[in-house]
Amino acid sequence: MDIREVIYKHTLKNALEFGKAKEKAILGKVLAELPEYREKIREIIPIINEVVKEVNSYPRERIEEEIKKYEFIKVERKKEALPELKVKDKVVLRFAPNPSGPLHLGHSRAAILNDEYAKRYKGKLILRLEDTDPSRVYPPAYEMIKEDLEWLEVKIHETHIQSERLEIYYNYAEKLIAKGNAYVCTCPQEEFKKLRDAKKQCKCRGLSIEENLERFEKMFSEYKEGQAVVRIKTDLALPDPSMRDFPIMRICETPHPRVGKKRVYPLYNFAVTIDDYLMKVTHVLRGKDHIANTRKQSIIYDYFSWQKPEFIHYGRLSIGGVTLSTSKIMEGIKSKSYAGWDDIRLGTLRALAKRGIQAKAIRKAMLEVGVKESDIDFSWENLYAYNKDIIEPIANRYFFVWEPKKLVIKNAPSFEAQPLLHPNFPERGRRKIKIEAKEGKAEVFISSTDAESIKEGEFLRLMEAFNIIILKKSNEIFAEYHSQALEEARKRKAKLIHWLSGESLPVKVITQEKIFKGLGEENLKNLKEGDIIQFERFGFVRIDKINKEIVAYFTHK
Structure with a gap:
C-alpha cells in the first residue's frame, strides 16, 4: 500500500468519525502506522491536504462504502509501567486530601497511583482526611471525597480524620519538648524571621524544658492566636531559612466544624510524620513540591528514632483549561x-x-x-x-439539529429513513425518521452551520434519505427534490447533511463554551438519564434530563 492510499484510508476513517476529516489528525495516524515517514513530513503534508479535500467532498454513504476496502491495525501506545517499589514488608500507602471540597482531576493522579501500587502488592491504602486547618474545611467534603474515590474505583481499606487525633499530636509534641527538641516561641513573627535569616536563635529557644512545658499548657488556655507556636529545634546554619526552627503546632481560634473550639492544632509536617509512622505507611508518593517537606519530616523522624518510609517524588502536572482551585x-x-x-x-x-x-x-x-x-x-x-x-462502542447514534433552519423541498415524496443505531452493531436495530410531504412539498430542519455553508444551485444529499438541489436562500431555504439514488450523490461528490422533520423533540446541549439549542429525533425519548450517545456530526453527549426538553452535556468529539 503506497503512502497516498494509507493517507486515504485514515482520512476516510477520520471523516466517518467526526463528519469532516482534519489534516493534523491524519498526519498523526499516518506517522503512527509508517514511522519511517517522520523524516519526510514536508513531502506528505501536501498529499494529506489534497486527500482531505477530496474525502470531505464525499457524501457519507460513499465514505461508508470506501472504508470497507481497508483494515485498520490498532497502533498500541507504548505504555510505561509504573516502576517497582522497594518492598520489605506489607506495602501501606496513603491518600491524604484536605476536605476543602470534592476531588478534582489533579487529586486523581495521587489517588490512582497509590491505588495501583496497593493492588499490585496486595497492600493497604489509607484515606487520611487532613483537616487541621479549620478555616479550610468544607463539611460536605468528608463524604464527597469518599463518593469521588468510589466513582474513581479506588479501594480504600481504612479511613482516618486528623481532627479526631488531636490528643495524639499533643502527646508527641509534649514528648519533643520534654526531650529538649522543641520549644514554645512567643516572639512576634517578624522579629523571629529577622533572627532566623541571620542564623541567630530567639530568646525563647534557650528557656528550660520546665518553662517550655508550662508554656505549652498555656497554649490551650491563656495565649491567643498568633501569640505562641511550638518550634522544633534544627541547625540554625541550614542553608534553607524555612528549615530553621520551623513551627509544628499553632493556636487557631476559628471553630472547627467537627471538633468545635479546640485551640491548638498541629501543622502539616508534624501531623503527617506522626500519622505516617503510627499508620505504618511504607511508601509516600507525592509531588516534587514536597521535597522541602520531606526534609522537615526527616528531622522529626530522626528525633524519635523512627524508620522513614520510602519517599517517591514525581514532577508537576499542569492541567490547563479548567478551574481546579x-x-x-x-x-x-x-x-x-x-x-x-x-x-x-x-x-x-x-x-x-x-x-x-x-x-x-x-x-x-x-x-x-x-x-x-x-x-x-x-x-x-x-x-x-x-x-x-x-x-464509542456503547454510544448509539442519533440526529441533533442545532439552531435549526427550515428547508422547504418542492416535489419531495413522503419518506421514512431507517438509519442504524450503531454502524458497527447492526444487531441493535434501526431508528425511524419520517418526512411527510403535503401538497407537493416537504419541510425539514437543518443545522444553522449547514444552512450557512450551502449555496444556491448546490446539489446535496439528506443523510439516509434523498438528493436535493438548493434553489434559494433567505430566512428559509428552498430546494427541489432531485433523485433517490445514492449513486447519483456519489457521482456528483455531493455534500451530506443531516436533518429532522417537524416530529422532533426540543434538545439543549451544554458545552464548556456555550449552549446549543435545537431539535433531536423522536427516538431520543426512549433513552434513560445517564445514557451516553453520539449526535452525528456533532459529538458524544451524556443525557442528563429527559422531560419536555432533553438536556445533554457535551463530552467530546
Whole structure:
C-alpha cells in the first residue's frame, strides 16, 4: 500500500468519525502506522491536504462504502509501567486530601497511583482526611471525597480524620519538648524571621524544658492566636531559612466544624510524620513540591528514632483549561458564576462525570503520566482518546439539529429513513425518521452551520434519505427534490447533511463554551438519564434530563 492510499484510508476513517476529516489528525495516524515517514513530513503534508479535500467532498454513504476496502491495525501506545517499589514488608500507602471540597482531576493522579501500587502488592491504602486547618474545611467534603474515590474505583481499606487525633499530636509534641527538641516561641513573627535569616536563635529557644512545658499548657488556655507556636529545634546554619526552627503546632481560634473550639492544632509536617509512622505507611508518593517537606519530616523522624518510609517524588502536572482551585470554585458557586461543584467548566471529578468522562479513562491517562520526575502538561487529547475507546462502542447514534433552519423541498415524496443505531452493531436495530410531504412539498430542519455553508444551485444529499438541489436562500431555504439514488450523490461528490422533520423533540446541549439549542429525533425519548450517545456530526453527549426538553452535556468529539 503506497503512502497516498494509507493517507486515504485514515482520512476516510477520520471523516466517518467526526463528519469532516482534519489534516493534523491524519498526519498523526499516518506517522503512527509508517514511522519511517517522520523524516519526510514536508513531502506528505501536501498529499494529506489534497486527500482531505477530496474525502470531505464525499457524501457519507460513499465514505461508508470506501472504508470497507481497508483494515485498520490498532497502533498500541507504548505504555510505561509504573516502576517497582522497594518492598520489605506489607506495602501501606496513603491518600491524604484536605476536605476543602470534592476531588478534582489533579487529586486523581495521587489517588490512582497509590491505588495501583496497593493492588499490585496486595497492600493497604489509607484515606487520611487532613483537616487541621479549620478555616479550610468544607463539611460536605468528608463524604464527597469518599463518593469521588468510589466513582474513581479506588479501594480504600481504612479511613482516618486528623481532627479526631488531636490528643495524639499533643502527646508527641509534649514528648519533643520534654526531650529538649522543641520549644514554645512567643516572639512576634517578624522579629523571629529577622533572627532566623541571620542564623541567630530567639530568646525563647534557650528557656528550660520546665518553662517550655508550662508554656505549652498555656497554649490551650491563656495565649491567643498568633501569640505562641511550638518550634522544633534544627541547625540554625541550614542553608534553607524555612528549615530553621520551623513551627509544628499553632493556636487557631476559628471553630472547627467537627471538633468545635479546640485551640491548638498541629501543622502539616508534624501531623503527617506522626500519622505516617503510627499508620505504618511504607511508601509516600507525592509531588516534587514536597521535597522541602520531606526534609522537615526527616528531622522529626530522626528525633524519635523512627524508620522513614520510602519517599517517591514525581514532577508537576499542569492541567490547563479548567478551574481546579477549591477556594476559587467556592467563590464562584457563592456568586452563582458556577452552578455547583459539578459545573462542567470545572476540573472536579463530578464535573467530568457529568460530561460523560469515564473513571477508567482517567485511570489510563494518569497511569500514562505515572511517577515521572519531569514536569509535564496534562493531555486532554489523550484523556478524550481513552474515553472514546470506552464509550464509542456503547454510544448509539442519533440526529441533533442545532439552531435549526427550515428547508422547504418542492416535489419531495413522503419518506421514512431507517438509519442504524450503531454502524458497527447492526444487531441493535434501526431508528425511524419520517418526512411527510403535503401538497407537493416537504419541510425539514437543518443545522444553522449547514444552512450557512450551502449555496444556491448546490446539489446535496439528506443523510439516509434523498438528493436535493438548493434553489434559494433567505430566512428559509428552498430546494427541489432531485433523485433517490445514492449513486447519483456519489457521482456528483455531493455534500451530506443531516436533518429532522417537524416530529422532533426540543434538545439543549451544554458545552464548556456555550449552549446549543435545537431539535433531536423522536427516538431520543426512549433513552434513560445517564445514557451516553453520539449526535452525528456533532459529538458524544451524556443525557442528563429527559422531560419536555432533553438536556445533554457535551463530552467530546
